[in-house]
Amino acid sequence: MDYRIEVKDLNVYFDESHILKDINININKNMVTSLIGPSGCGKSTFIRTLNRMNDLIDTFKMDGSVLLDGNDIYDPKVDVVDLRKKVGMVFQKPNPFPKSIFDNVAYGLRIHGVSDKDFIEQRVEESLKEAALWNEVKEKLDKSAMGLSGGQQQRLCIARTIAVEPEVILMDEPCSALDPISTTKIEDLIHKLKKEFTIIIVTHNMQQATRVSKYTAFFLHGEIVESGLTDKLFIEPEDKRTEDYITGRFG
Amino acid sequence: MNRIISPKIAQKIMKGVFWASGIITALILIIIIGYILVKGLPVVNLDFLLSDPIDSGASGGIAPMIVSTIIVTVVAVLVAAPLGVGAAVYIEEYTKENFFVKLIRFGSETLASVPSIVFGLFGLAFFVVFLGMGWSLFSGGLVLAFMALPTILQVSEVSIAAVPKSYAEGSLALGGSKWQTVYRVILPAAIPGITTGVILGMARAMSEAAAILFVVGSALAMPASIFDAGRPLPLHLYVLATQGISLPNAYGTAAVLVILILIITVVTNTVVENYSKKMMGR
Numbered sequence: 001m002d003y004r005i006e007v008k009d010l011n012v013y014f015d016e017s018h019i020l021k022d023i024n025i026n027i028n029k030n031m032v033t034s035l036i037g038p039s040g041c042g043k044s045t046f047i048r049t050l051n052r053m054n055d056l057i058d059t060f061k062m063d064g065s066v067l068l069d070g071n072d073i074y075d076p077k078v079d080v081v082d083l084r085k086k087v088g089m090v091f092q093k094p095n096p097f098p099k100s101i102f103d104n105v106a107y108g109l110r111i112h113g114v115s116d117k118d119f120i121e122q123r124v125e126e127s128l129k130e131a132a133l134w135n136e137v138k139e140k141l142d143k144s145a146m147g148l149s150g151g152q153q154q155r156l157c158i159a160r161t162i163a164v165e166p167e168v169i170l171m172d173e174p175c176s177a178l179d180p181i182s183t184t185k186i187e188d189l190i191h192k193l194k195k196e197f198t199i200i201i202v203t204h205n206m207q208q209a210t211r212v213s214k215y216t217a218f219f220l221h222g223e224i225v226e227s228g229l230t231d232k233l234f235i236e237p238e239d240k241r242t243e244d245y246i247t248g249r250f251g
Numbered sequence: 252m253n254r255i256i257s258p259k260i261a262q263k264i265m266k267g268v269f270w271a272s273g274i275i276t277a278l279i280l281i282i283i284i285g286y287i288l289v290k291g292l293p294v295v296n297l298d299f300l301l302s303d304p305i306d307s308g309a310s311g312g313i314a315p316m317i318v319s320t321i322i323v324t325v326v327a328v329l330v331a332a333p334l335g336v337g338a339a340v341y342i343e344e345y346t347k348e349n350f351f352v353k354l355i356r357f358g359s360e361t362l363a364s365v366p367s368i369v370f371g372l373f374g375l376a377f378f379v380v381f382l383g384m385g386w387s388l389f390s391g392g393l394v395l396a397f398m399a400l401p402t403i404l405q406v407s408e409v410s411i412a413a414v415p416k417s418y419a420e421g422s423l424a425l426g427g428s429k430w431q432t433v434y435r436v437i438l439p440a441a442i443p444g445i446t447t448g449v450i451l452g453m454a455r456a457m458s459e460a461a462a463i464l465f466v467v468g469s470a471l472a473m474p475a476s477i478f479d480a481g482r483p484l485p486l487h488l489y490v491l492a493t494q495g496i497s498l499p500n501a502y503g504t505a506a507v508l509v510i511l512i513l514i515i516t517v518v519t520n521t522v523v524e525n526y527s528k529k530m531m532g533r
Contacts, residue, residue, distance in 0.1 A: 053423070058347070082426070083426075085426040095415070095421045096421070097422070097440075098439070098531055107422070107425060110435075144532030145532070147532025147533070148532075160421075164426065
């Protein structure tokens, strides 16, 4: 099996609190992996370990290794800027910049030094089309992104992420602030994007995990209790705790 | 339970109290500005604005004073705005709460509470005498920059802190560096607030007489350069009024100063509002 990301014996601490414990998981290339589990179980911390967003927190400490295409992303020689170009992220709450729709999508290209106007225009159009937003915004690219609906803003954030052509897209509960119709649109989009990108999605919604992902990992108290094919995990879980969670006995 | 006043009546009374506070505040402003304009506008005409003063300002105009005011204000803003905004960016984005930050804040708060005449004395001792810059508009502008600095720093700090952290996260997650994030996302989002701070600081600098009293030299002639002595409007107003030269012209000078500040404030507010609207898509 071809793995995009391999996580080995990962432990994460914030100050003295041990947030993630001995995490071992492999993420398959060009598939969707869901991370489920109750609030505070460490899913979001885990996903933020994969693009080193936790580095922004002073008290963050970790050991173990995270390999992207076989290379340790926590190697001192790794440039975080390059890493985050390869591992994009979509946040829980849509967070477009207070700029025009066009400038939002062009942002990643511009900060990475692209100045060719025709190329930027072409990438912006492609990205918006890929994110299934083009038809809704093509007439108002110069208007502020803040005027879009929540669902449109989230698709814009996805377009912004794919514009820099990452390999992996991390999604941290991307639909939790959205209505059901917008959620459906994002899920359709995830199905489309998985052909090209490796997607890891944190979700509280177990139906969503079954709808969008091939693989699922169940987190509890900072550990991975069980991981494997989504179909199997939801139909015949091996661990009693997984069964209790997916049948709604806690969480 | 026995209440002395029922909640409904208390509600009405308090609403009245707040309404009155608002009205009184507005009235104070209107009365002061109105009084100055009524007393001052009769002497203000194109000739008053464009000609030199005659007999120490007893007659003639205030053209050199307007030019002097513009010079000291521009110098003050050009020095204070980059310093204040830069320090605010440093405090909010590049460091944690530590001794140095506390020192900057303490320094800025102290600066804000120093009486303006003390600034004037410092300006005389430091710029005019110690640095040998002599009486000049440039020295005056520097003193005013120090006066405007605390306001610009404090307002900029608040504006930068008010930019949602999610903007910065979005930029960093796309591979943006700290500086790219500050320059391309945080500052543009904070600019409306920062501009307000700069305008507040600038208005304070523009209307200051005491701070420049010993520094600008009080010359009546049209300044030929920023290193010449000059006499900004507030200082001219002070001299006209205290030396009994011409009270009508003092009011005229005051009216011009007030109108100048009003124009700058209104124009900037309009520009900032349009920018905010465009940025936030409203």
